[in-house]
Amino acid sequence: MSITTEVTTTTDSERSRAGSPAQQERRRRILDATIELASEGGFEAVQMREVAERAEVALGTLYRYFPSKIHLLVAALGREFAGTESRTAQRAIPGETAHERVMWILSRMTKNLQRQPQLTEAMVRAFMFADASVTDEIHVVGMQLTAVISRAMAGTPEHGEATVEEAAIIRVISDVWLSALVSWVTGRMGAQEVQDHLDTAVKLILP
Template sequence: MFTPGGHSVSIANSATSEDLGSAAQRERRKRILDATYELAKSGGFDAVQMRAVAEQADVALGTLYRYFPSKIHLLVSALGRQFDEASVRLNDREIPGDTQADRVLYVLKRMARGMQGDPKLTEALTRAFMFADSSVANEIHVVGMAMTSIVTHAMHGGVPAEGALTDQDVAVARVLGDVWLSALVAWVTGRSTAAETAAHMETAVHLILRD
C-alpha cells in the first residue's frame, strides 16, 4: 500500500519475515503456519500446542521456537497471514457500492461471514490477538497494516493510486479496522450474535464515513 506521501509500504511479516532468509526458510515458515491453521480448524485455541505444530509441520521443536517464540506469536502471525491473503484477493476483485461506506461494509461483512463460517479457527486467532502483549508488537503491527490496506482499498474502490491516500484515509481505516476487530472479539466471546456484530459494524461505518 502507499502512505499519504506516496511512499510504498510493504505489509511485511515480523522478525520471521517471508521476505527474509532462504527459500527453504520461507517454505519451513509456510509449513508451520499451515499446520497451525489445520490444528486450529479442528480444535480451536487449545488444540494449537507447540509440540503438535512442530510434529505436523515436520520441524524440530527448537526450530519452531526460533521462528515463533510462543503460541501467541504463532497464532497472531497466522492471523496476519490470513488478512494479508484477503488484501491480495481484493486486488483482483471489483468492490460493489456507490459510496465509501457501501464498499467498506461489503468487504468487512464478507470477511466477517468468512471468519464466522470457520468458528474454531477464528476463535483461536482472535483469542491470541486478545492475549497478545508488547512482546508481540511486530505481529500485531502486521495485522493492523493488513486491515488498513483492506479498508483503504475498499474506500477507494480498488488499489489506491500512488499518492492518492491521505492522512485522513489512513486514520479512518485504522479506526474502522479496530472497530471491526473489536466486534469480532465480541462475537467470539459470545457477547454478541453474528447479526448484532453486523449491525454494530454498519452503524460504525455510516457514522465514520458520511458520504
C-alpha cells in the same frame, strides 16, 4: 489493542523477513499446522510441540521462527488476511459509496471468519493477549487491514498510501470490527448483531 499501527498500505516488511525458499516453505508448513490445530480445537489445541510434529520441524526450529503460540496465531491471522489484501490489489471492490464498499469487504471477511469458529476464536484470543513482543506480527496484520479498507474507501485497487486522515478513520473502523469479533467469539453478539453493529459504525464514519 488497536489492530492498525501505522500509516501504510504495503506488506514489504513481511516480504523482507520471508528468507530463503526453504525458510519460506518451513514457515508455510508451520502456519498450516497451526491453522489446522486451531480449526480442530481452538486456542487450547495449539501447543508448540504439536505444531512442530505436524509441521515436521524440530521444536527448537519452531521456537526460532515463533517464540510462542501467540506469535503463531497472530501470524496465522495475518495469513488469513493476506488473500483478501492480494485480491483487493487486483480488482475494485463493489459499491457506489465508501460506506457500501467498506461494508462489502468487511462483511465478506467477517463471514469467512465466522465459518471457522474455532480458528477465529484462537486467532482473536491470541490478538487480545499479544504483548509488545508480538509487534512485528501485529504490524503485518495492521498493514494488511489498512490496505484493504483504504482501497475500499477510495474505490480503486491502485490506491496508494493512506493519508493521516484516512489512517485515523481506518483505525476507528478496525477497532470497532475487532471489538465486534471479540463479542461474537465470546458469545455476547450473534452474527447478525455483528453485521448491524458494524454497519451502524461505518455509516456514522463514512458517507
